[in-house]
Amino acid sequence: MAKNSDGGRGQDRTPERVPSGRQKLMEAALELAATTRSLASLGLREVARHAGLNPNTFYRHFKDFDDLGVAMLDELGTELRAGLREARMRPAQEGFKLSDFSNPAEGLAQAQALARESVGLVLDFVMDHREAYTVGIRELHGTSPVMRKAMQGLLDGIAVDMTEDLLGVLMLPAVSHEELLAVARVIVRQMVFFSMDYLEQPSRQADIKREAERFILLLFWGAIAARAPELLAAAKLKFPTI
Amino acid sequence: MAKNSDGGRGQDRTPERVPSGRQKLMEAALELAATTRSLASLGLREVARHAGLNPNTFYRHFKDFDDLGVAMLDELGTELRAGLREARMRPAQEGFKLSDFSNPAEGLAQAQALARESVGLVLDFVMDHREAYTVGIRELHGTSPVMRKAMQGLLDGIAVDMTEDLLGVLMLPAVSHEELLAVARVIVRQMVFFSMDYLEQPSRQADIKREAERFILLLFWGAIAARAPELLAAAKLKFPTI
DNA sequence: TGTCCACGTAGACGATTGTATACCTGATGC
DNA sequence: GCATCAGGTATACAATCGTCTACGTGGACA
The missing domain is CATH 1.10.357.10 (Tetracycline Repressor, domain 2)
Structure with a gap:
């Protein structure tokens, strides 16, 4: 409940080949932050959009920026x-x-x-x-x-x-x-x-x-x-x- | 026209005692940026509100953050x-x-x-x-x-x-x-x-x-x-x- | 006296935001 | 064979945003 931010389970489980959501979000955030603005000021929807995912998918992997x-x-x-x-x-x-x-x-x-x-x-x-x-x-x-x-x-x-x-x-x-x-x-x-x-x-x-x-x-x-x-x-x- | 950002005319003209809008905005921006977030990610309305001014007043003095x-x-x-x-x-x-x-x-x-x-x-x-x-x-x-x-x-x-x-x-x-x-x-x-x-x-x-x-x-x-x-x-x- | 002009206000617009609720799907475990 | 659940989606809502147009001042200056 308070334990969030599921610590990268997706990486552990998959053969680490498929970019699998979580990775896509991180890469999208990295690209956007590098060219646009600071990490904290990134938009949740913006990142999800740039990753080709639904905005709410963010919550599945991270609780915060x-x-x-x-x-x-x-x-x-x-x-x-x-x-x-x-x-x-x-x-x-x-x-x-x-x-x-x-x-x-x-x-x-x-x-x-x-x-x-x-x-x-x-x-x-x-x-x-x-x-x-x-x-x-x-x-x-x-x-x-x-x-x-x-x-x-x-x-x-x-x-x-x-x-x-x-x-x-x-x-x-x-x-x-x-x-x-x-x-x-x-x-x-x-x-x-x-x-x-x-x-x-x-x-x-x-x-x-x-x-x-x-x-x-x-x-x-x-x-x-x-x-x-x-x-x-x-x-x-x-x-x-x- | 392209010449904007009127270079601090307000300061030159006034006896520099009255906080006069422009100063209020700068101080408000400084306080908000120091405690909240980066300068560029500040909200125009947010700064104006914190300075006790109308949002549009910002445009009178600055064109940008x-x-x-x-x-x-x-x-x-x-x-x-x-x-x-x-x-x-x-x-x-x-x-x-x-x-x-x-x-x-x-x-x-x-x-x-x-x-x-x-x-x-x-x-x-x-x-x-x-x-x-x-x-x-x-x-x-x-x-x-x-x-x-x-x-x-x-x-x-x-x-x-x-x-x-x-x-x-x-x-x-x-x-x-x-x-x-x-x-x-x-x-x-x-x-x-x-x-x-x-x-x-x-x-x-x-x-x-x-x-x-x-x-x-x-x-x-x-x-x-x-x-x-x-x-x-x-x-x-x-x-x-x- | 009349006319600018800098400064500030008021209200409204569409766009975008974070988040809540609900539904779908494929794999995993018993 | 069925339940569980992580991962992904769809829709909706209130709030905030930047910016536009219009109006109201008070002082400077002719």
Whole structure:
């Protein structure tokens, strides 16, 4: 009775091939929200119409637009998070080794390559899921407290993943776990803006990519400089220019 | 004919004391948008009702909600920008001097004090204009291209101001104007998130303030480390812990 | 004194909205 | 073989919406 929003039963049961109503509604909502307006301000009838369904069908699957939004975010959010983790693991298996900063020049060069790889990864994902990204960020600062919390949770989760992965690959000297997490959260949030620019200014994509890399390196440089500045003197020449 | 949105004539002409319709509408829209929904999804009648005016009065002053939004942003945006500039000038007159980094320890300490002052400034402003800030950030990633551009322009303008002011106060070694501008833009954008946290988590305000200061210092550390790492070795002890 | 004009009001229009009630259908379980 | 039920439909209703046309002010200005 109070238990609503039937948690995606349709997906569990069907072989997940047929678009089956619920999916149609989510896709319609995504398309409409990306091109027209915010999720919360979408019309129930509008979405149903765009999905080719009867308005009342909406109630069969969702009780709210918050409900629908959370469902969409669960789906795409876990996809993003898993994609990022997997892709972050890939270079570690291929060519990367644990980079010990006892050889600063080499370690920092690897850090740069890793930053470049990660930035490209995120921006590619954003390009591939333009609609979902647009809507998601809209909700990040949007009206619905439910969606805001959910989006913030997703971003924080990504930051936690990134921290763990980085701890496995990089061995930063004297940078604590908490410090690294704080840096990761800052990076994730900044990537929100870089991604926006990337989508909105296709002609500047190469520049934006470089700016994002540079920002990340700057943060790590700063973190290291605060703890072990002597390591940086040797690697000065390696820092990318402007 | 095509020239619409009469640019605030009502304000110019009246002694600016009487709330005079146009102002009432803007205030009503601000309150409703802050508590209810996005600007673009507001009802024309709803706003007029909340302002105690006839629905059609809206047309006398604005043609759009974009129109109203831009008017509000002009008003509050210039207030914010001027307030920040003025407040950034204040410490320079009182106690601060041009900090030459030829004496690194002292210069970095001053940079830290300046970062603390600036962060406090922004967060105070956000607290004082909670509604406007909330609505503005909503529009930053919102549906209306007009409002998005306007908000992005405001943030970039603040970044430009900050760059100029910093160039006048700090003398960073070997950090070019463009680099400093890029850093300023990143800081401004990150402050959007810090401000959100600050408003949404009153119990963590002190922590958030410190995190923001630390982030800014980290960036400057990084920028300096990339150019003149030898300067940092001497100042290592001054960096704030965690 | 007469005439604009900016500002605000009044009433009405068709369109669209969210939601309630009722009916249909195919699969599932006993 | 029959009941149950999730998924989808049809119809209807009051409420709200944006916008149109028309009218009423008070002050500015000639």
